[in-house]
Amino acid sequence: xxxxxFEPKILAFFCNWCTYGAADLAGVSRLQYPPNxxxxxxMCSATVSPHHVLRAFQSGADGVLVGGxxxxxxxxxxxxxxxxxRIRFLQELLEFVGLGERLHLEWxxxxxxxxxxxxxxxxxxxxxxxxxxxxxxxxxGLPAMALSSPPPRENAxxxxx
Amino acid sequence: MREQIRSWLESGEMDxxxxxxxxxxxxxxxxxxxxxxxxxxxxxxxAPRYPLETLVAEMLQSQPGMKLGVLGDETTRxxxxxxxxxxxxxxxxxxxxxxDQFAPExxxxxxxxxVSEPGPVKLERGIDNRLGVDAIQALDGDDRVRxxxxxxxxxxxxxxxxxxxxxxxxKECSLEHQDLISTGTVLTEVPIFHLVRAVHMAxxxxxxxxxxxxxxxxxxxxxxxxxxxxxxxxxxxxxNGLSSDQPPLSVLGEKVVLELKPIH
Amino acid sequence: xxxxxxxxxxxxxxTGCGVLFKVMNGRLVGTLPNKTHPVNEGGLCIKGxxxxxxxxxxxxxxxxLVKVKGRFHKATWDEAIQVAADHFTSxxxxxxxxSVGVLVSAKMTNEENFLAQKFARxxxxxxxxxxxxxx
Ligand code: SF4
Ligand code: SF4
Numbered sequence: 001x002x003x004x005x006f007e008p009k010i011l012a013f014f015c016n017w018c019t020y021g022a023a024d025l026a027g028v029s030r031l032q033y034p035p036n037x038x039x040x041x042x043m044c045s046a047t048v049s050p051h052h053v054l055r056a057f058q059s060g061a062d063g064v065l066v067g068g069x070x071x072x073x074x075x076x077x078x079x080x081x082x083x084x085x086r087i088r089f090l091q092e093l094l095e096f097v098g099l100g101e102r103l104h105l106e107w108x109x110x111x112x113x114x115x116x117x118x119x120x121x122x123x124x125x126x127x128x129x130x131x132x133x134x135x136x137x138x139x140x141g142l143p144a145m146a147l148s149s150p151p152p153r154e155n156a157x158x159x160x161x
Numbered sequence: 162m163r164e165q166i167r168s169w170l171e172s173g174e175m176d177x178x179x180x181x182x183x184x185x186x187x188x189x190x191x192x193x194x195x196x197x198x199x200x201x202x203x204x205x206x207x208a209p210r211y212p213l214e215t216l217v218a219e220m221l222q223s224q225p226g227m228k229l230g231v232l233g234d235e236t237t238r239x240x241x242x243x244x245x246x247x248x249x250x251x252x253x254x255x256x257x258x259x260x261d262q263f264a265p266e267x268x269x270x271x272x273x274x275x276v277s278e279p280g281p282v283k284l285e286r287g288i289d290n291r292l293g294v295d296a297i298q299a300l301d302g303d304d305r306v307r308x309x310x311x312x313x314x315x316x317x318x319x320x321x322x323x324x325x326x327x328x329x330x331x332k333e334c335s336l337e338h339q340d341l342i343s344t345g346t347v348l349t350e351v352p353i354f355h356l357v358r359a360v361h362m363a364x365x366x367x368x369x370x371x372x373x374x375x376x377x378x379x380x381x382x383x384x385x386x387x388x389x390x391x392x393x394x395x396x397x398x399x400x401n402g403l404s405s406d407q408p409p410l411s412v413l414g415e416k417v418v419l420e421l422k423p424i425h
Numbered sequence: 426x427x428x429x430x431x432x433x434x435x436x437x438x439x440t441g442c443g444v445l446f447k448v449m450n451g452r453l454v455g456t457l458p459n460k461t462h463p464v465n466e467g468g469l470c471i472k473g474x475x476x477x478x479x480x481x482x483x484x485x486x487x488x489x490l491v492k493v494k495g496r497f498h499k500a501t502w503d504e505a506i507q508v509a510a511d512h513f514t515s516x517x518x519x520x521x522x523x524s525v526g527v528l529v530s531a532k533m534t535n536e537e538n539f540l541a542q543k544f545a546r547x548x549x550x551x552x553x554x555x556x557x558x559x560x
Contacts, residue, residue: 050360051341058353085397085410089363092392096297096385097352098305134306135352177426184432187461189445192428209460209467216428216447223449224426319471325457375458377468424454 008062008127012037012120013052015045017075019067021110026117033117034124037065044068045105046079050090053103057094060136063102063127065120070107080107101130162263163201166230170195175256178230179216181208190216206232206260210371214240214327218249222421226254233257239367239402240327246407249330249421279379288379294388313351315378322372322382323358328365332422335361355385362386363393364408367401426450432459435473439531439557440464442473453477513549522550529556 014020020041026033042048045068056064066087074080087105094100106119131137169175170193182191182200188208193201213231220229231237238257245252279289300308323329323336335341335357342357343350366386373383393399397409429448434441443462447455456476460467479485489505490497500508516524527545529538538556545554 051335051357054353054356054360055341058350088396089392089410090360092396093356093359093389096294096305096388096392097309097356098300098302098307100302134303135310138306138310177428187432187443187459189432189459190430192430211457211460216430219447219449219454220426220428227426317470319469319474321458321469321474324474374460374467375469377465377470424449 006128006132008036008124008132009060010037010063010065010124010127011056011061012039012065012067013042013045013048014039015068015075015080016041016043018069018073018110019045019106019108019116022067022108022112022116025110025113029113031113031117033120036124036127037120044074044076044079044083046074046076046082046086048083048086050086053087053090057099057102057133057135060133062130062133062136063104063123065123066103066105067108067116067119068105070109073109098134102127102133162206162258162260163204165263166193166204166258167198167201169230170198170201174228175230176227177220178232178258179213179220180232181205192220209374210236210369212325212327212371213237214244214250215330217241217255218244218330218421219424221250221254222424225251228254228256230256230258232260234259234261236367236369240369242402242405243328243365243367244330246405247330283379289381292381292384294384294391297384297388309352312380313349313355315380316349316351316354317378318347318349318354319377321375321377325371325375326366327369327371328367329361330422332420355380355382359385359389363389364399364410365401366390430457435469435476436532437472437476441532442469444469444473444476446477453480517549523553525549525551526553526555527551529554531557 014023020039023039045066048066053064053066066083068080068083069075071080071084084105087103091100091103091105094103104119104123108116108119166175166178166180170178173195177192177194179190179192181188182193182203183189183205184191188205190208190211190213191200191204193204213233214237217229217231221227231241233241234257237259241250241252241255241257244250279291283289297305297308320336323334336354337344342354366389368383368387368390370383372386373381376382390401393401393408393410399406399409401408427448427450431446431448433444433446435444442465443459445457445459446453447457454477456469456474458465458467458469458473465473489500489502491500491505491508492498513525525545527541527549529541533541542554545551
């Protein structure tokens with residue numbers, strides 16, 4: 001049986017004023033980009049709490065993309081300063097627990113449809129290369145990725161609740 | 162030191178002093194006051210660390226304006242500083258009394274709390290709380306996830322790490338939020354439970370180590386929060402408990418004032 | 426203000442972890458683990474951490490209840506024990522002693538547990554005795 005190619009699930013949070021506009025523009029300009037992203041429109045990228053990102057990974061996302069306005073262009077004046085602080089922190093934390101590089105932040109203004117397509121394509125390719133999220137793999141209990149180090153106890157249950 | 166505390170209590174410069182007394186062979190936190198000055202003889206200083214800061218916050222909540230002394234050290238000061246940044250205690254009401262400063266020649270006589278060494282059975286199962294941040298960073302990506310998932314899935318969801326933490330005081334806790342983490346089930350949703358707590362410890366944790374000692378599952382929580390602290394230090398140059406500003410991850414601009422946690 | 430920390434033992438299971446109760450102005454407001462207790466060494470499970478809640482709970486039963494015509498009524502201990510004894514007697518007479526089982530608790534002393542099995546074997550006449558620690 002031929003293995004199905006890995007199609008990552010990517011959750012994307014796009015800010016209403018810039019990145020979502022770019023996505024719209026990419027749509028009306030008929031630009032092609034990978035269908036792996038599931039966009040969620042938020043009013044500002046700063047409304048994306050670390051909770052949302054963690055919940056996404058817990059629920060089986062292979063990657064999370066956050067898009068907001070360029071620094072200085074935020075519709076709410078300083079929203080994206082908050083975004084970058086949180087996302088940078090979270091990236092470091094995820095790196096430490098071994099989920100590094102699966103969270104990406106990009107500033108895309110509503111005129112940058114080309115950049116939007118490029119970012120989405122590159123991020124999708126990167127996640128494809130990284131493979132499925134180790135959390136989903138562990139929860140399916142594939143033997144190759146069983147909790148092997150350190151030695152699990154007999155009753156070590158599948159990882160994700 | 163006892164004499165000093167006694168005179169403070171007698172003169173009313175201090176309404177009460179929170180220290181330790183031996184009860185049934187255990188060092189138990191005890192409130193000394195003017196009414197029971199004789200008990201001061203039984204004051205002991207070499208006790209394991211208890212969240213005295215939380216007790217202080219509770220007392221000040223029920224009787225604001227009382228002047229309290231508390232037995233403590235540098236960590237206690239930092240914890241109280243974090244609590245006062247977040248409006249939980251008023252700094253002028255609490256005075257930290259460090260036994261090391263009263264009797265410098267006896268320095269070190271005070272038993273500093275340490276996590277006990279893991280025994281052979283624990284080591285065989287890979288339970289080792291002496292690990293450093295470097296040991297984790299030496300693992301590559303997948304092994305790191307496996308390592309942490311192995312640690313996290315031992316969690317019995319006792320909420321002990323949150324309950325004992327001196328700087329955990331929120332009225333509503335994210336760890337009890339239905340939509341974020343499944344509550345009411347026995348299995349802990351990992352890693353979100355621990356990562357949410359780690360995120361919330363950013364800019365708060367003062368590295369007292371009590372969470373790790375309270376964890377019945379031997380999860381190296383302190384290691385995780387240490388890393389969190391060092392990220393905050395690296396990215397924002399903020400050291401928990403030493404600054405009088407709110408941590409950089411809270412909202413820009415206006416100062417955030419959190420409500421007091423109600424006493425049951 | 427009065428604030429006391431009182432050492433005690435958790436009343437939930439047979440392990441018997443050491444706990445400290447935080448008592449403020451005569452009211453139980455919180456629980457802490459006893460860090461020097463040989464049993465739990467500073468850890469507690471979620472039930473132990475919330476011991477203070479059931480002491481203050483309005484759902485807590487403070488006197489025995491006897492069910493009369495489908496509704497519970499407050500009763501004294503003497504009444505309640507009498508009702509239980511009467512029912513046991515009639516059940517044992519009607520269906521035999523093996524229709525009764527006795528479950529005892531790990532939170533009782535050895536002597537009380539001994540008495541309970543004596544009660545089951547000698548008074549009721551059944552071997553149906555069990556214990557929550559025999560998991
Ligand atoms: S070490 Fe643990 S208990 Fe202490 S402040 Fe940090 S998170 Fe809280
Ligand atoms: S103290 Fe340990 S076992 Fe208890 S909830 Fe925290 S991590 Fe889980």
